[in-house]
Amino acid sequence: QVxxxxxxxxxxxxxxxxxxxxxxxxxxxxxxxxxxxxIRQHPxxxxxWIGNIYYIGSxxxxxxxxxxxxxxxxxSKNQFSLKLSSVTAADTAVYYCARVxxxxxxxxxxxxxxxVTVSS
Amino acid sequence: xxxxxxxPSASGSPGQSVTISCTGTSNxxxxxxxxxxxxxxxxxxxxxxxxxxxxxxxxxPDRFSGSKSGNTASLTVSGLQADDEADYYxxxxxxxNNYVFGTGTKVTVL
Numbered sequence: 001q002v003x004x005x006x007x008x009x010x011x012x013x014x015x016x017x018x019x020x021x022x023x024x025x026x027x028x029x030x031x032x033x034x035x036x037x038x039i040r041q042h043p044x045x046x047x048x049w050i051g052n053i054y055y056i057g058s059x060x061x062x063x064x065x066x067x068x069x070x071x072x073x074x075x076s077k078n079q080f081s082l083k084l085s086s087v088t089a090a091d092t093a094v095y096y097c098a099r100v101x102x103x104x105x106x107x108x109x110x111x112x113x114x115x116v117t118v119s120s
Numbered sequence: 121x122x123x124x125x126x127x128p129s130a131s132g133s134p135g136q137s138v139t140i141s142c143t144g145t146s147n148x149x150x151x152x153x154x155x156x157x158x159x160x161x162x163x164x165x166x167x168x169x170x171x172x173x174x175x176x177x178x179x180x181p182d183r184f185s186g187s188k189s190g191n192t193a194s195l196t197v198s199g200l201q202a203d204d205e206a207d208y209y210x211x212x213x214x215x216x217n218n219y220v221f222g223t224g225t226k227v228t229v230l
Contacts, residue, residue, distance in 0.1 A: 039221070046123060047158075047166070047209050047221040060217035063121070096165055105154040105213050106171035113165050 002026040004097045004111035012091075012118050018084040022097030022111060029078045030055040035100040036080045037107065038071065040093040048093075052100050053080055087118045121214050124149065124222035131228040132200045140225045142193040142210030148220050150191035154213035157186060157195045161206045169208075170195060197227065205229045 008020035022036070029036060038050040051061040053071045061069050070083040084091060094115050098107040125143040132138040142149065142157075149155055155173045158166035168177055170186040173193060183198045193212070197204050210222035 037219075046224040047211075048123075049211075049219040049221060052217065052219075062218070100219075101171075104171065105152075106156040106168055107158070107166070107211065108168050108171075108177065110165035110167070 002099060002109040004099065004109060006095060006097050006111045006114040008114060008116070010115060010117060012087055012116060013120050014088055014118055015086055018082070018087050018091060018116055018118070020082045020095055020097075020114065020116070022080050022082075024078045024080075024099075027099065029073060029080065030075050033102055033104075035060075035102055036073065037098050037100040038082045039096045039098060039107070039110075041096070041113070042090075042093045050082065050084075050095075054102075089118050092116065092118045121148070121218060121220050124210055124212060124220055126208075126210060126222040126225045128223075129226045129228065131230055132197075133230045134200050134202065136200050137196055137198045138200060138227060139194050139196045140208055140210075140227070142195070142212075142222045144191050144193075144212055144220070146191060148212040148214040149188065149193050149210075151215065152213045153188070155186065155188055155193040156211045157184075158209045158211065159204075159206045160209065166209060200229050202229050 003025045035052040037052040068085045073080040094113040096113045097111045099109040157170040160166045173188045174186040214220045
């Protein structure tokens with residue numbers, strides 16, 4: 001069974017960088033059939049796709065976040081990570097990581113999510 | 121890219137059917153057969169219910185079905201059960217390795 005688990009600080013100060021890691025178990029992050037993605041959900045709001053990464057390091061970002069966003073992968077640890085810079089209160093959200101099919105296009109496994117609050 | 125439009129709420133009595141719409145554009149829903157639907161219970165991560173417009177992953181009951189016409193996709197839940205009460209989100213591939221989600225619909229089982 002594929003499982004994903006988000007980890008990272010729950011509180012980030014405004015203007016700082018939000019950093020999260022997703023640890024994958026039950027599948028290899030080098031599986032060529034999948035990308036690995038980040039999605040967020042603002043409080044009581046809908047889902048917003050943040051970006052994806054393929055195990056060789058190629059990335060695709062939501063254009064609205066691209067200038068502040070970096071997603072990386074560590075195949076030795078079976079993890080991928082998110083960095084979002086210059087955060088504001090508008091970045092307060094539950095952040096999810098997910099497995100993203102490349103041929104069968106969907107987000108088929110999700111983490112439980114982690115709440116990140118941007119506040120001083 | 122703008123969020124796909126869903127009605128905020130939908131409801132039905134146990135045993136009845138409810139249909140949720142998801143409206144996009146020719147650049148997303150209308151342009152690709154890569155519409156998927158997700159169920160989210162409070163405090164939980166989303167669960168894939170439908171992919172490729174109308175395919176069900178293993179383990180998802182056949183009470184859940186999907187369809188698409190033009191720029192609008194739909195999810196139908198037949199034979200409503202109490203556990204179907206949740207938020208539902210559609211998603212579509214939007215080209216150039218971009219994805220867009222819907223605004224979400226809260227389904228209430230009366």
